[in-house]
Amino acid sequence: MPLSLLALSVALYVGGAVASVVLPERGASWTVAITGGFGALLGIAASVPVLIDGHAVTAAIAGPFPFAHFSVRLDALAAFMVLTISLLAAAIAVFGAAYVEEEYAGRGIGAMGFFMNLFIASMMLVVVSDDAMWFIVFFEMMSLTSYFLVVFEQDDEAISAGWIYFLIAHAGTMLVLIAFLLLFARTGSFDFATFRSATLPAPVASVIFVLAFVGFGAKAGMIPLHIWLPRAHPAAPSHASALLSGVMIKIGVFGIVKVGVDLLGAATVWWGVAVLGFGAISSVLGVIYALAEHDIKRLLAYHSVENIGIILIGVGIGMIGIAAGQPALATLGLFAGLYHLLNHAVFKSLLFLGAGAVISRTHSKDMGRMGGLLHLMPWTALAFLIGALAICAVPPLNGFVSEWFTYQSLFIAALHGSSLLRLVAPLSAVMLGIASALAVMCFVKAFGVTFSGEPRSEPAAAATEVGWPMLIGMGWLAACCVMFGIGAPIVAPVIRDVAASLGGHGIEVANNFVVFPGDTGIGELSTPLMAVLLIGLAGVPLVITGLFAGRRPKPRIGAEVWACGYAPDARMSVSAGGFAEPIKVLFRPLYGVRSWADGCFAATRPWFATIPASAGRTEQYWDRWLLAPLGRGVQALGEQMQFLQGGDFRIYCLYIVAALIVLLAVAIG
Amino acid sequence: MPGFGQLALAIGQAAALLLLAPLASGFCRVLRAKIHTRTGPGFLQDYRDILKLLKRQEVVPKGAGIIFRAMPFILMATLLLIAMALPVLTLASPLDAIGNVFTFICLLGLVRFFFSLSGIDSGNTFAGIGASREATMGALMEPVILLALFVAALLAGSTSLGQISTSFRSLSGGSIAAEIAVLFAVAFAVFVEMGKVPYDMAEAEQELQDGPLTEYSGPGLALLKWCVGLRQVVMATILIGVFLPYGAAASASFETLLWAALAFVAKLVCVFLIVGVIENSVARNRFFLTSRSTWAGFGIATLALVFYLVGL
Structure with a gap:
């Protein structure tokens, strides 16, 4: 059936x-x-x-x-x-x-x-x-x-x-x-x-x-x-x-x-360690490269590299568990990886659809030409916000639950694993932590520069909300983000069964409203309780401000922002590049940022000789050390092979005859 | 699911921390005035400020959207949720389903996300730069806080905050040196997260005119001021509730809770005293040099891991 x-x-x-x-x-x-x-x-x-x-x-x-x-x-x-x-x-x-x-x-x-x-x-x-x-x-x-x-x-x-x-x-x-x-x-x-x-x-x-x-x-x-x-x-x-x-x-x-x-059957331990290592490195570098991007879709694409890394961390732990004969760890690791696989599929496609909706209105992929869409496209903004919160592992959405389980699998690996794992697992957890903190920064930038502030281009100022089929498409995925997060106690056992079919050992992961990594003593999590409490606790500030509502004048909306007494301008608000600048400076070796004295100050050089300008190219190292040599190698090989192609058809006939003779010789001999 | 007693304790401690928060920030102001040899405003000044602001008109900038308006509410709700889940008076966390190391770290991410985003959403230049700094500090501090808490969890054999505090109370982790290093790393992380002077990057008053807070006014600013105080108290509670749980009640009865409350207040005063002395005796770090000291913090956390691995 x-x-x-x-x-x-x-x-x-x-x-x-x-x-x-x-x-x-x-x-x-x-x-x-x-x-x-x-x-x-x-x-x-x-x-x-x-x-x-x-x-x-x-x-x-x-x-x-x-x-x-x-x-x-x-x-x-x-x-x-x-x-x-x-x-x-x-x-x-x-x-x-x-x-x-x-x-x-x-x-x-x-x-x-x-x-x-x-x-x-x-x-x-x-x-x-x-x-x-x-x-x-x-x-x-x-x-x-x-x-x-x-x-x-x-x-x-x-x-x-x-x-x-x-x-x-x-x-x-x-x-x-x-x-x-x-x-x-x-x-x-x-x-x-x-x-x-x-x-x-x-x-x-x-x-x-x-x-x-x-x-x-x-x-x-x-x-x-x-x-x-x-x-x-x-x-x-x-x-x-x-x-x-x-x-x-x-x-x-x-x-x-x-x-x-x-x-x-994950026969050897080092396979899993390799998967784990590549996963951890991908998760950090993916998000670091994403931060430097102004193009909203490239930014999202780099985040896919990051999240593949997170999934591979889970898978790597699972493979180590199988090879080391720890089936509970194996199932937990694979479970975390598969859960994140599903979650990433949901929120990343939501974000890409949201980006598509925005691009269909602003006709540009450059975030610098967007802005102010929160007022003009509120539903798209809401969907994108849910996706952004989910990818940043913000409770109680789905990305949080799977990252929580990934952390837990690393923790159990560090607690019960071999001496190598006891060192590698905490360091992988740190890399995952850096990746999630940078993801927060990256999506604050992506959401903020795209949707907040004032419109920074003509098309952005004239944007309108997209039609209902597009909103339904995004709404469905946003609903999945919420369901797979708050509904974790229901979703987790199903994915656990998938992981157990590979890891070979069933573990308990959910009980009533709580999820836990095999054993409640290790740690537990209740996303439904968090959701209820967060909503309930938001009532506290509402009551506090509500008590005085009658005693203050109505809010004045639409004031100018404070710009030290100057007339504010949309260009004054923080840009995508400016927002990520601290990370570019702090991680400068990774970006290849370099400073030099700018030559245009020739007349004033004696005073301003050391005014630095910085220029950087994201990812220059992979291009320089991996892609370029590969390209050169193929080119060189191709040039070596060129002598075969004389351009004379008689030579080609000779090749055919020679090939036939060789094949015949092989067949007979 | 938590029982009625646990829920009552959770709500009680969150309410107590919320009500204490302006007193704690008022205490800092008094301390600051004393160090400056000024008379100063008095312990209750922050309550008066908040009450006054609640009665003032709210002014919302032109480009600001719903994120700007909603942030103070989200911030307070999240901080109260953290306050409910921490072990404050008891060794165990009242809400084990939330009081978890990794949940705590992700909840800090929620705070940071909205605090930072509201800065961009206000459309103000200074707020935007403050937002960028807030997010950068998050990225710099994450390795310290995560590794320190991870090693603490390894020592306790559990990622539950309640278990960790129990293990630190009885020193049953089996590695004293690691426990001490964890304590220092967490203390450093807590100090940075409190946003006090050498590390008040996001709100840097003189440079950035209060950063993400710049455009807030009236009730929004009142809530935010309250939240800034609450965040400091919650951060201090992580240190003294989980890693210095001396005096905390092993089982909840009226008498033990009362003693625990007294001990807690005494520890809180000590923490704020130390923090106040530090913040008034140093100048703000240059922002781009901050990473040097945060890497030093990461070094301490790494040391804790090494001590744990060799079982010192």
């Missing part, structure tokens, strides 16, 4: 995709919205029963290839991913219907709908594939459809971003493919079931894991393989960015869990 619902859902997406190209433009956008919406509902209907009763559903159909059956397995982890994808797809379908008509009318709505729907369908198929061959096929399909969404704008920025994305996605796929081929060489089958039962010597398993980790890590956008992410996600249309950041990069995490835990 769940599988037929899933098949129907995929069929709806594919049907919608085909119809979208065939139908005229107006019909296309609504067809995509309706098929997408119903496809999402069917996806939810397919995944929820599996999540609740926990039994995997499988099916195998003989495909066109003799060596690889098209086998499908909807287990707890796959159902969890399908649910995550569907929750987002529902919101994006509704949002997209209005958004594409406003923003992309006459610019190929049909093609966009086609790629959107196929993109979602391929992600659904990746997570349920139970065969390496088909997994790679759908994984590749996912990369290709998303590539076309990234380059949709067809401007220089999008094409260059798309090119980098294309290269890295394929390099990643290639590594994953090699990993699967190594497994195939050992087992003689592409079936994941055979992979699971295979016994591999430790070095081979480690090589396979490293290949898969790097390959899927590139897809997940973990540092240092993230360079495509802050370029590609902002280039795509906003509702596509929501999907890219919301779920596609999670497929990378899914892949790491699938290969590392499900197929290889």
Whole structure:
């Protein structure tokens, strides 16, 4: 039953995709919205029963290839991913219907709908594939459809971003493919079931894991393989960015869990330590780079790097737990990681949709040209605020609950782990702490500069609230943020079951209104109680001010701000760059900020010789030490290979004949 | 879920801290005047200020939105929630479901988020810079506070604030040096979070005209002044309630609670006395040099971790 619902859902997406190209433009956008919406509902209907009763559903159909059956397995982890994808797809379908008509009318709505729907369908198929061959096929399909969404704008920025994305996605796929081929060489089958039962010597398993980790890590956008992410996600249309950041990069995490835990059984401790280490570094550097951004979508994209890091911290602890024979720790770590995966999917796509709504009004991605939208677009502002609070781990929303569990898993790892872990876990917790404090700063900036103060451009001053389909799309995700936070005692056991299916050990995480990491003695948390108390306690100041309400004049609204007696100006209010400046100065080595004496003061040099000006380029190090040498290396290799291409067709004929002879020799010999 | 008695204790201690807050800030003003050899305003001046402000008109700047208006209410509600969950008179936290190390850190994030955002929302330049500084201080202090509390939790074997305070009372962590280092690191973090002089970056009166508070007036300013005092008291309570729980009641009866209350007030006076002497004998740090001293704080916290690991 769940599988037929899933098949129907995929069929709806594919049907919608085909119809979208065939139908005229107006019909296309609504067809995509309706098929997408119903496809999402069917996806939810397919995944929820599996999540609740926990039994995997499988099916195998003989495909066109003799060596690889098209086998499908909807287990707890796959159902969890399908649910995550569907929750987002529902919101994006509704949002997209209005958004594409406003923003992309006459610019190929049909093609966009086609790629959107196929993109979602391929992600659904990746997570349920139970065969390496088909997994790679759908994984590749996912990369290709998303590539076309990234380059949709067809401007220089999008094409260059798309090119980098294309290269890295394929390099990643290639590594994953090699990993699967190594497994195939050992087992003689592409079936994941055979992979699971295979016994591999430790070095081979480690090589396979490293290949898969790097390959899927590139897809997940973990540092240092993230360079495509802050370029590609902002280039795509906003509702596509929501999907890219919301779920596609999670497929990378899914892949790491699938290969590392499900197929290889997390055999060695250092795998988990590596995942944990890369996660911790990604979480801090991601947010530090985000702080320097003025482009709202790039800022959000860098935050995806940060949150992938947080998810990987949980996954890493889980893998260490499995390898070290501590199943309770394993389940807790995986639980924290998966919970954050779901939460990040929800709030990050909410933020991208909010950014899309704002950009559709201000026609700029530069936050410096926004401002004052709190009055003009109040509902969008509210949705964005909820997303911002959730990503900053502010109680009692969902991001807080999963970060709380991530901290708890680090704590238990430090308390009961090996001597290495007792050092690494507290330091990872510190990095997570720095990341969340910087995230607060970053989203105060993002929300404040975008929505607060006075409008800083003509379009921003003329902005109006977006239409109801877009508001419903955002409202649904905002409601999810609140539900997964305050409803943690209900949500947690379901995700715990998913984690337990991987970690192999059930732990208690919820009881009535309280959640806790396996044992209430370690710590407990009640988000419903917090919500009730916060609302109730807000009554105290209300009563205090209310008591004197009759004895003071009515508020005077619309006064000028205090500017030391000068006439205030909208340009005086703090800018995105100014707000983040202290962090740029304090973390200057990371940004490559340098000071020099400014030459323009030539006439006054004797007095002002040391007036410093600072210039910085975010992320210069990855570009300089990773991307540029890689590019140069490929270029040099290509030039070396050029001698093969003489341009003379007789030489090419000779190659063909030579190749034939070699192949014949191999076949005979 | 907390029982009736625990809830009553939680509400009682939050109310007491709320009512004490203006007295504590008044105490600081008296102390300051004494050090300046002035007569000064008297202990109750902050109550009079708040009452006066509550009766004044509120002036809201043109660009300011709902965040600016709502911030004092959110701030007070959050601080009261923290006050309810801390172990004040008892060794255990009255609300174990909230009195947790990581919950506490995230609640501080909630305070910081809205305090900082209201500065930008007011549209005032000084408030915006104050907001930026407030958020930066948060990022600088987070590693200190997190690592210190993390090591404290490791020593106690639990992340519950009540368990930590019980363990610090009985010194059962097994590593005295680590406990002392934790105490110093927390004291440093608490001092910075109180926003007193060498670290009053966000509200720097002479530089930034009160930072995020600049545009507030009337009832909003009254609440905020109250919140600033409450935040200082709550921060001091973290130090003396959790890490110096001497005199706190192991079991709640009228008599033990009374003694605990007396001990608590005595400890609070000591903390504010020390803080007052420090704040009046130094000058404000240069903002961009603050990170040096906060890294020193992080060094103490790291030392605590090392002591814990080697079991000194």
